[in-house]
Amino acid sequence: MGVGESYQRGREWLDANPLGFVFGLVLVLLLLDLGRRLLTGDVTVSRFGLVLKAGLMRGLVIGLAGIGLSLTYSILNFANFSHGDYLTSGAFSGMAVSYLVAGGFGAQGNVGALLLVGVGGSVFGGALGVGIFTAPLAVLLGLIVAGVSTIALALFIDRVVYKPIRDRSGITLLITSIGVAFVLRYLILFVFGGSKRGVTAGQPSLSLDVPGGAINIGAHDVTLLVVAGTLMLGVHLLLQGTKLGKAMRAMSDNEDLARVTGIPTERVVRYTWIIGGGLTGIAGFVFALWKGTLGFFDGWLLLLLVFAAVILGGIGSIYGAIAGGLIIGVTFHMAPLWIPSGFARAAAFAVMILILVLKPEGIFGGKTTA
Amino acid sequence: MSADTDARSALSALWERDAVKIAALLGAIYAVYIGVGAVIGYSVRGQLNSIATLTFYVGVFGVLALALNLHWGYTGLFNIGVVGFMAIGIYTVAVVSKPAADTASSIGGFGAPLWVGIIAGVVVASLFGLLVALPALRLRADYLAIVTIAMSEIVRFILLSRTFQEVEIGGRTVGLGGGSGLILPFNPLQGLLEATGLVALRDGLVAVLGPAIGSNPSAVINSLLYGVLLLVFVGLYYVTLQRLGKSPFGRVLKAIREDEDATTALGKNTNAAKTKAFMFGCALMGLGGILWYVQSGAITPNTFRPRLTFFVWIALIVGGAGSNTGSVMGGAVFAAVLFQGPRYFQNLVESLVEVEAPANFGAAMAPLFDSLTLTPFVFYVIDNVRQLQLVFMGLVLVWLMHNRPEGMLGHRKEEAAGVPLRRDRDAAVAAADGGHERDGRDGDE
Numbered sequence: 026m027g028v029g030e031s032y033q034r035g036r037e038w039l040d041a042n043p044l045g046f047v048f049g050l051v052l053v054l055l056l057l058d059l060g061r062r063l064l065t066g067d068v069t070v071s072r073f074g075l076v077l078k079a080g081l082m083r084g085l086v087i088g089l090a091g092i093g094l095s096l097t098y099s100i101l102n103f104a105n106f107s108h109g110d111y112l113t114s115g116a117f118s119g120m121a122v123s124y125l126v127a128g129g130f131g132a133q134g135n136v137g138a139l140l141l142v143g144v145g146g147s148v149f150g151g152a153l154g155v156g157i158f159t160a161p162l163a164v165l166l167g168l169i170v171a172g173v174s175t176i177a178l179a180l181f182i183d184r185v186v187y188k189p190i191r192d193r194s195g196i197t198l199l200i201t202s203i204g205v206a207f208v209l210r211y212l213i214l215f216v217f218g219g220s221k222r223g224v225t226a227g228q229p230s231l232s233l234d235v236p237g238g239a240i241n242i243g244a245h246d247v248t249l250l251v252v253a254g255t256l257m258l259g260v261h262l263l264l265q266g267t268k269l270g271k272a273m274r275a276m277s278d279n280e281d282l283a284r285v286t287g288i289p290t291e292r293v294v295r296y297t298w299i300i301g302g303g304l305t306g307i308a309g310f311v312f313a314l315w316k317g318t319l320g321f322f323d324g325w326l327l328l329l330l331v332f333a334a335v336i337l338g339g340i341g342s343i344y345g346a347i348a349g350g351l352i353i354g355v356t357f358h359m360a361p362l363w364i365p366s367g368f369a370r371a372a373a374f375a376v377m378i379l380i381l382v383l384k385p386e387g388i389f390g391g392k393t394t395a
Numbered sequence: 396m397s398a399d400t401d402a403r404s405a406l407s408a409l410w411e412r413d414a415v416k417i418a419a420l421l422g423a424i425y426a427v428y429i430g431v432g433a434v435i436g437y438s439v440r441g442q443l444n445s446i447a448t449l450t451f452y453v454g455v456f457g458v459l460a461l462a463l464n465l466h467w468g469y470t471g472l473f474n475i476g477v478v479g480f481m482a483i484g485i486y487t488v489a490v491v492s493k494p495a496a497d498t499a500s501s502i503g504g505f506g507a508p509l510w511v512g513i514i515a516g517v518v519v520a521s522l523f524g525l526l527v528a529l530p531a532l533r534l535r536a537d538y539l540a541i542v543t544i545a546m547s548e549i550v551r552f553i554l555l556s557r558t559f560q561e562v563e564i565g566g567r568t569v570g571l572g573g574g575s576g577l578i579l580p581f582n583p584l585q586g587l588l589e590a591t592g593l594v595a596l597r598d599g600l601v602a603v604l605g606p607a608i609g610s611n612p613s614a615v616i617n618s619l620l621y622g623v624l625l626l627v628f629v630g631l632y633y634v635t636l637q638r639l640g641k642s643p644f645g646r647v648l649k650a651i652r653e654d655e656d657a658t659t660a661l662g663k664n665t666n667a668a669k670t671k672a673f674m675f676g677c678a679l680m681g682l683g684g685i686l687w688y689v690q691s692g693a694i695t696p697n698t699f700r701p702r703l704t705f706f707v708w709i710a711l712i713v714g715g716a717g718s719n720t721g722s723v724m725g726g727a728v729f730a731a732v733l734f735q736g737p738r739y740f741q742n743l744v745e746s747l748v749e750v751e752a753p754a755n756f757g758a759a760m761a762p763l764f765d766s767l768t769l770t771p772f773v774f775y776v777i778d779n780v781r782q783l784q785l786v787f788m789g790l791v792l793v794w795l796m797h798n799r800p801e802g803m804l805g806h807r808k809e810e811a812a813g814v815p816l817r818r819d820r821d822a823a824v825a826a827a828d829g830g831h832e833r834d835g836r837d838g839d840e
Contacts, residue, residue: 207789
């Protein structure tokens with residue numbers, strides 16, 4: 026009886042989701058293959074651990090930036106193609122302050138060079154000792170400035186660019202956001218230069234001995250984990266426990282109804298940008314801190330991965346964005362175990378396209394929790 | 396009644412003709428370029444070179460904007476993967492038509508004649524369009540946008556990858572060249588001139604203009620002729636799309652753009668129509684990519700970044716989506732003002748003053764703070780025109796979306812009907828006969 030019933034239910038599910046079944050099957054096969062290769066030593070535990078760690082770390086950045094993208098996507102109804110460049114802006118403004126503080130406000134290198142994050146090789150983050158252990162205050166201030174300045178930028182752009190055309194279609198807003206992305210990205214290039222620079226000094230790390238080598242857990246891995254975890258928890262509490270969260274959910278559901286029931290929609294929009302911009306700016310800063318390099322193209326390169334995460338988790342859901350971010354991050358770093366490393370990004374995009382085609386409401390069934 | 400009004404109405408009737416609008420726009424653009432060239436003190440050679448470059452970009456952006464207009468303007472398909480189809484077109488040409496590799500280290504092709512390669516490139520681009528269309532066309536516009544841009548990036552990753560850099564097929568070393576790209580040993584213009592017997596024309600031009608141009612006149616003449624060839628292609632695209640738009644099939648496409656459900660309810664197979672339109676547009680984009688790069692000598696994958704797609708989009712939006720005339724004019728304006736204009740301006744300034752640009756933004760700003768000297772900053776701006784022009788393009792795009800989302804010609808979107816839908820339009824046409832200026836703009840419908 027019990028077996029027959031669950032078999033029946035399985036059949037129904039299979040009929041409803043044939044492609045989902047194939048998708049799941051491929052995933053299971055990959056995991057089995059991974060297990061086999063770990064056992065045979067084809068992939069060492071240390072390599073596996075390292076790619077998993079890198080994937081989770083990148084996933085946290087993507088998830089953090091994804092929360093903002095997801096919120097604006099569901100509440101303002103448009104795919105913001107300038108979101109990646111908000112991330113770059115946050116990274117540069119935060120790093121400028123970190124450089125300034127770590128450089129002793131001009132004690133090492135002149136103030137201009139510090140504020141321009143060492144443009145043209147005038148000062149180096151490594152020499153200044155930018156890092157959570159070597160200059161904790163610089164990093165902390167950088168973190169705060171990254172968030173605050175990106176909030177200011179997001180609010181300014183919303184006021185000047187998006188507010189006047191709030192009532193237009195999502196496509197109009199999308200095209201406009203491409204214009205904003207161009208302006209931001211190439212202004213950053215104009216001011217900070219085009220070189221991809223190293224920004225951090227070496228930090229102490231914890232080494233775990235495992236078969237096949239060691240897994241290093243660096244200070245900036247931990248920083249990223251703590252910052253992202255705290256912020257995600259904070260957003261969860263904010264959106265679940267306050268009226269703002271309820272208003273946001275109401276607005277993403279039906280904006281007109283929300284306005285009729287007395288929700289101050291413009292104020293909700295402003296808070297959306299504040300939360301989204303702040304998280305994105307900080308994500309950009311910790312991303313630069315974690316990978317140790319910074320270039321004007323970083324945010325744009327990450328943008329499609331962020332989109333992938335948001336779509337995977339279901340547009341409008343912050344938990345979906347976080348989970349999607351982790352999945353995309355892990356896919357990105359794990360894919361080279363099977364396919365040439367040049368296709369890592371392509372693999373993440375392929376996952377996104379599959380989800381869009383098969384289940385556009387996201388893998389969690391499109392429950393917009395916030 | 397008076398000769399004056401007659402002349403004016405004749406003039407406005409002339410202005411109503413789209414070909415006149417395009418010709419007037421091109422004439423104005425060329426006049427400005429030649430005028431500025433004269434100020435710079437360009438020699439005949441310099442003038443002809445700058446005209447050739449300008450014509451080239453007017454042509455390629457016109458062609459690509461027209462192709463995109465079929466997707467977005469007619470059918471309402473939000474494709475932001477244009478550059479992927481261009482890349483597929485030209486890379487297919489390279490693989491099919493490059494001669495066999497002569498040394499072990501170089502990458503060859505299958506050595507087919509160039510025209511075979513071009514046909515193959517167009518076909519492969521449209522088949523790739525089918526591959527994208529099959530799953531993606533039923534998606535919402537913004538999802539289709541994300542899928543197409545991701546697809547175009549995947550194309551670039553494939554071109555970049557080492558896996559397909561060099562492959563042995565049937566004893567030949569072929570491949571996509573990886574990050575260093577491919578050399579293209581093609582001279583399509585020469586082949587075309589020989590095939591059409593127009594070599595004499597070229598040689599005649601070289602003989603006539605040669606003394607004025609100076610050394611190696613045939614290179615200048617060739618690039619001018621290639622520009623003319625591109626303009627011919629713009630004309631071909633224009634006529635094709637114009638006919639397509641007015642055909643019953645074109646009306647189905649426009650109906651899909653307006654309301655897909657209603658079109659389905661009327662018994663039209665919208666999926667098939669969308670797929671066909673998408674494939675045809677992709678074929679045109681593939682050909683656009685071929686026309687752009689086939690005579691360039693070499694291609695690298697990183698040329699085909701998404702920003703090229705956005706260039707084409709800006710061109711289309713400048714001209715006004717939904718109108719083929721607008722697409723051509725948008726392509727011309729984009730090429731002349733936004734794409735080539737800033738570089739031309741840079742040349743102009745550099746010819747007038749000695750630009751000693753600071754190496755970076757810090758060095759540019761320091762004199763401003765220290766002694767209120769603005770010159771280094773201005774020099775830095777001029778030196779970085781190529782970056783700032785993208786900022787400018789972004790600003791123009793935002794401004795257009797705010798103030799003129801329907802494009803420079805105003806509201807030109809063709810109706811999804813075989814007959815005029817508005818009664819007052821007929822009235823307006825009648826009024827035009829009475830000597831009143833016809834209002835081309837209908838405002839919001």
